[in-house]
Structures are given as structure tokens and as C-alpha cells.
Amino acid sequence: MSKSLRATVRRTLLRGALHDRWAARRGRQLDRAYAENVLREKPPASASTTAPSLTHPGALRRILFIADCVWEQNSLTPEFARIADTRVLDLHPALEKKKTSETAPGIVLRTVREFAQKETTLSPDVIIFYARPNLLADEVFDALRHRWKCPLLGLNLDDKLQFFPHGILADGNDDYARWARKFDLNLTSCLAATDWYRARACAVAYVPPGFHPAPGLSAPASANFKHEFSFVGAKRYEREVIVGQLQQAGISVKLFGRDWPGAKWIENPNEVYRGSQLNLGIGHPTPSLALANLKARDFECPGAGACYLTTANWELAHHFDIGKEILCYRNVEELIELYAFYRQRPADCLKIAQAAWRRCAAEHTWEKRFRKVFSDAGIKV
Numbered sequence: 001m002s003k004s005l006r007a008t009v010r011r012t013l014l015r016g017a018l019h020d021r022w023a024a025r026r027g028r029q030l031d032r033a034y035a036e037n038v039l040r041e042k043p044p045a046s047a048s049t050t051a052p053s054l055t056h057p058g059a060l061r062r063i064l065f066i067a068d069c070v071w072e073q074n075s076l077t078p079e080f081a082r083i084a085d086t087r088v089l090d091l092h093p094a095l096e097k098k099k100t101s102e103t104a105p106g107i108v109l110r111t112v113r114e115f116a117q118k119e120t121t122l123s124p125d126v127i128i129f130y131a132r133p134n135l136l137a138d139e140v141f142d143a144l145r146h147r148w149k150c151p152l153l154g155l156n157l158d159d160k161l162q163f164f165p166h167g168i169l170a171d172g173n174d175d176y177a178r179w180a181r182k183f184d185l186n187l188t189s190c191l192a193a194t195d196w197y198r199a200r201a202c203a204v205a206y207v208p209p210g211f212h213p214a215p216g217l218s219a220p221a222s223a224n225f226k227h228e229f230s231f232v233g234a235k236r237y238e239r240e241v242i243v244g245q246l247q248q249a250g251i252s253v254k255l256f257g258r259d260w261p262g263a264k265w266i267e268n269p270n271e272v273y274r275g276s277q278l279n280l281g282i283g284h285p286t287p288s289l290a291l292a293n294l295k296a297r298d299f300e301c302p303g304a305g306a307c308y309l310t311t312a313n314w315e316l317a318h319h320f321d322i323g324k325e326i327l328c329y330r331n332v333e334e335l336i337e338l339y340a341f342y343r344q345r346p347a348d349c350l351k352i353a354q355a356a357w358r359r360c361a362a363e364h365t366w367e368k369r370f371r372k373v374f375s376d377a378g379i380k381v
Contacts, residue, residue: 019237020237020241023237023287024287024288026168026286026287027238027286027287027288027289027290028288028290029168030161030166030168030169030286030288030291031286031288031290031291033164033166033168034160034161034164034166034291037164037166038192041195041196041199042199043195043199044195044198044199045198045199045201053377053378054151054184054185054377054378054379058125058380059125059380059381060083060084060125060126060374060379060380060381061084061085061125062084062085062086062087062122062123062124062125063080063083063084063085063086063087063124063125063126063127063128064086064087064088064089064122064124064126064127064128064148065077065080065086065087065088065089065127065128065130066088066089066091066112066127066128066129066130066131067088067089067090067091067129067130067131067155068090068091068092068095068130068131068132068135069088069090069091069092070092071296072088072130073088073090074212075211075212075296075300075366076212076366078212079210079212079365079366079367079370080128080366080367080370082367083367083370083371083374083381084125084381087119087122087124089111089112089115091107091108091111091131091135094107094108094110094111095107095108095135104134104135105134105135105136105137105139105140106137108131108135108136108137108140109137109139109140109143112140112143112144113143116143116147116148123148123150124148124150125150125379126150126151126152126153126374126379127144127148127150127151127152127153128153128155128187129144129152129153129154129155129183130154130155130156130157131154132156132158132162132173132176133162133172133173133174133175133176133178133179134171134172134173136179136182138182141179141182151184151185151377151379152182152183152184153183153184153185153186153187153373154179154180154182154183154185154186154187155187155207156176156186156187156188156189157189157209157294157296158173158189158285158293159176159188159189159190159193160190160192160193160285160291160293161173161174161285161286161291161293162174162175162176163175163176163177163190163193163196164177165177165178177196177200180197180200180202180204181200181201181202183202183203184203185203185204185205185373185377186202186203186204186205187204187205187207187373188204188205188206188207189206189207189208189209189293189294190293190294190315191206191208191315191318194206205373205376205377207369207370207373208294208299208315208318208319208364208369209294209295209296209298209299209300210296210299210364210365210366210367210368210369211296211299211300211303211304211360211364211365211366212365212366213303213360213361213365214270214304217270217304217305218305219305219353219354219357219358220274220305220306220350220353220354220357222350223277223346223347223349223350225275225276225277225346225349226275226276227254227272227275227276227277228252228254228276228277228278228343229251229252229253229254229276229277229278229280229339229343230253230254230255230256230272230273230275230276230278230279230280231243231253231254231255231256231257231279231280231282232256232257232266232269232272232273232279232297232301233256233257233282233297234257234258234259234260235257235258235259235260237287238282238284238286238287238289239282241287241289242280242282242289242332242335243255243280245332246332246335246336246339249336251336251339253280254272254276256269256272269300269301269304270304273300273301273304273305273306274304274305274306274353276306276307277307277342277343277346277349278307278309278327278339278342278343278349279301279306279307279308279309280309280310281295281297281298281301281308281309281310281311282310282311283295283298283310283311283313284311292311292312292313293313293315294313294315294316297310298310298313298316298319298326299319299360299364302320302325302326302353302356302357302359302360302364303356303357303360303361303364303365304357305353305354305356305357306353306356307327307342307349307350307352307353307356308326308327308352308356309326309327309328309329309335309338309339309342310326310327310328310329311328311329312328312329312330313328316328319359319363319364320356320359321355321359324352324355325352325355325356325359326352326356327342327352
């Protein structure tokens, strides 16, 4: 049975409680596969975390960013534009029109070739290619290398689950390791993954997610909140589980995002973040609710000047003072405890939001992230 047919059967048959059991089981499979792969990893020859220098003449003037864009054009590319002139090749429109007979890598290859033929005078100093594994193929890299001779950087913000060849996901989003050597420099948001790349002699730099500060936004000054407890994000299984447990405990969560009953998507999430006394974060990448990884929202919400209460993740302690700049919970019971405590202390929530805003503005913008990447790699910015 083909992957597409299996997906169709799954969507047709798996509903309600049956779907929930299937999702939890698949999540546990992913967790076990991840743990087994991590334990099999051999230590890299060098423990250095410094990215190698890239061969690059002169200063950085022009960036070409290639991605299946969803949020990137609102949050990421404006930050690139603060560093250098930025062109975007958005793969999303072509992928949305995918025909049954087409493969995703085939569409990417065609789109790259058409763009290269059209942009005859475009001469980027660096290409940043942000693509999940099921969009990649040798021919795509060949086309990029044939048309442009500048450094090619690969960005992956989900390689905790996509790096190893576990073969569990029907969409084929695994074995990103296969493509790592195709890039002059890999950019990972998973600190543990830096060892995996180096163990394969692949150049790598740690780039945690960042945020794009809204123009004119300053630190919050009032504890007069519109919402007590909010969540911004589309409905997904792991999110539905946690929200459902909160609701069963009698806690009302104001929901903003696709597919939640009665909820609508919002154009400006910052209004909700800043208008909420507590903002719920859910940092699980699998339906089992076991693993946690860094999310863009981990910086977007605090960066807006909001009090953020999210899943405990050891990497967050590298970027925030837990308890003073953000709040973290290890399980739903602790989440309920923190909610019960801080709901009575709006002034404390405001202090946390102010501290988060200061920290994010000083350290966590996408611009600062990539200025460091380029500088460490020997590219003048």
C-alpha cells in the first residue's frame, strides 16, 4: 500500500477515541526510536561548538532564502532584511497545487529551476535553505550548486524528530542526516543535535528559534489584562489533550487558532499575548507528551512582553531565567498548580512579562541569531 493510500485510509477510519489511541501509540514509537538513536550515537571527534569558517569574498550584501513559507515571511525574512538585501523563493504556492502524479522533491526542483531561469542577474552571497526531509533530493542540490556558487546553509527547526531514519512517519519526514553533508553549514535549533552533525563530519551551528520584534512595541506597563489564561495555536492532538485536562479541572482557557470550537485565527498574536495574564505554551513535538523541543513561540510570546507558562525543557534554561522571565511546568498537575498560584498575582505576571521582554529584546531576535551565525562563519556583516 502506498504512503498516500495509507494516509487516506487513516483519515477515513481513524476518528475519535480510535484516533487518539493511534496518535498516542505513534507518539510512543517516535519517542522510543529517538531514545534508541540518541544512545547509539558515537561522540564527535571534536567537542568544539564553534562553527567553521566559510569561504566568502567580501561583505554580506544579499541573502536568498528558500522555504515552504507559512510564518517565515512575517517573522523571519524581515529580520534577514535588517542584515542584508533579502530575496525569498517561497515553495508553498507550488506545493499547494501538487498533483497526484507529482512528488514534493520534483515540485521543489521545478520551482528552483524556474526561479533560477527567471532571476538571471540574481547573485546571492549566501543561500539559506529551510526544508523538511521530504522536500529534498540530490537533483535539488545539484540545481542550486549549478546556478549559484555561494555558501549553502541548511536550516532545520525540527531535526530532533527529523534527523534520524526512524521510518515511522508516513510523510517521510525523517533521515535529514542523509542531506546534512550537502550543506556548507547546518543550522539546528536542537542543542543535542550539534553532536549528531559533528559525528558525521558535518559543519553545524546552534541556532535556537528567535522572534521578530513588532515596530514600536515597548515593555508592558499595566497589569490590566483582558484574558486570564490564553493559548494561541492551531488544534493538534497533544494540545487538545492538555487543554482538555485543564477544562476537566474547571480551568477555562481562551483559545485562538484553527479548528478549536468557536475560536478564530488572529492577525496579530501580540495583542493576545500582551492582553493575557498567563499564556499557555505546549512544547511537545509528539502526541505522547514525553519529549519537548524549542518552539518559535518560546521566544515570540515572551518577546512580545507577555507572561509565558510552557512545557519544561532543559534547553530553555540556556536562554531564560526560569521563574523570573518565563514559567515552566513538568506535567498537567504542576501546570494547574502554577495557574492557581499566578492567577491571583497579576502584578507578578507583569514583572515576569517585563523581564521576558528585556531579555528577548537584548538577546533573542532572529537578527541577532543570524548576525552571530554569519560572524562566526567568517562572513562580514
